[in-house]
Amino acid sequence: MSSETIASRPVYGSLAPVESNYHLFIADDHGGAAIVELAQHLSSDFWTNCEIIYINSQPNSASDHSDAIEALQCSKFYLGASIDAARGRISNSLNRAKMGTQIYLAGSEQLLNVSTMLVIEAGYDHRSVQTEQRGSLARRVQCVHCKGITPDVITQPTVCSHCGLLLLVRDHYSRRLAAFQGVNINAEYPDDIPETVEAFV
Numbered sequence: 223m224s225s226e227t228i229a230s231r232p233v234y235g236s237l238a239p240v241e242s243n244y245h246l247f248i249a250d251d252h253g254g255a256a257i258v259e260l261a262q263h264l265s266s267d268f269w270t271n272c273e274i275i276y277i278n279s280q281p282n283s284a285s286d287h288s289d290a291i292e293a294l295q296c297s298k299f300y301l302g303a304s305i306d307a308a309r310g311r312i313s314n315s316l317n318r319a320k321m322g323t324q325i326y327l328a329g330s331e332q333l334l335n336v337s338t339m340l341v342i343e344a345g346y347d348h349r350s351v352q353t354e355q356r357g358s359l360a361r362r363v364q365c366v367h368c369k370g371i372t373p374d375v376i377t378q379p380t381v382c383s384h385c386g387l388l389l390l391v392r393d394h395y396s397r398r399l400a401a402f403q404g405v406n407i408n409a410e411y412p413d414d415i416p417e418t419v420e421a422f423v
Contacts, residue, residue: 254288332361332373361376377422380418
């Protein structure tokens with residue numbers, strides 16, 4: 223089943239500036255390039271009413287855009303090492319945001335998914351948030367059997383990190399859980415183990 227036929231599968235676009243009293247950017251690694259590229263078309267005044275939360279998991283690498291982002295001199299800047307470490311900061315920023323705040327998300331599949339989940343938890347409509355996918359397509363996968371979530375999944379099939387079942391990673395997606403659905407691929411024939419391929423890189 224192709225992802226285009228599954229309504230729950232997230233669809234991403236490109237970031238574009240929107241007139242607003244305040245702008246909140248959340249990005250990771252390669253997603254930082256989307257902010258830097260956007261800045262090339264904006265005046266410095268744009269960043270005076272702006273907060274950027276940037277997850278830099280690979281400092282001093284080709285995906286590290288922290289210096290260029292910090293140089294924008296936005297009103298608030300947070301640099302974190304992982305999406306898990308930044309979750310509290312993201313939630314706090316969303317909860318204190320005023321009416322009319324424009325939210326922009328850029329980066330890996332997991333950054334977009336987890337941030338969108340936090341946006342929804344804070345009471346925003348996910349359809350009003352701009353998203354741009356950059357970098358890794360690794361997925362968060364929920365095992366439908368034990369309900370455990372395995373992050374950073376790049377293979378098809380994959381092994382559940384909680385119960386050990388071999389899972390087919392489907393395109394069915396839960397915004398509430400920020401995870402794709404994983405179903406036991408060899409339940410009827412346990413000895414039938416398909417070849418593992420890198421599918422989400």
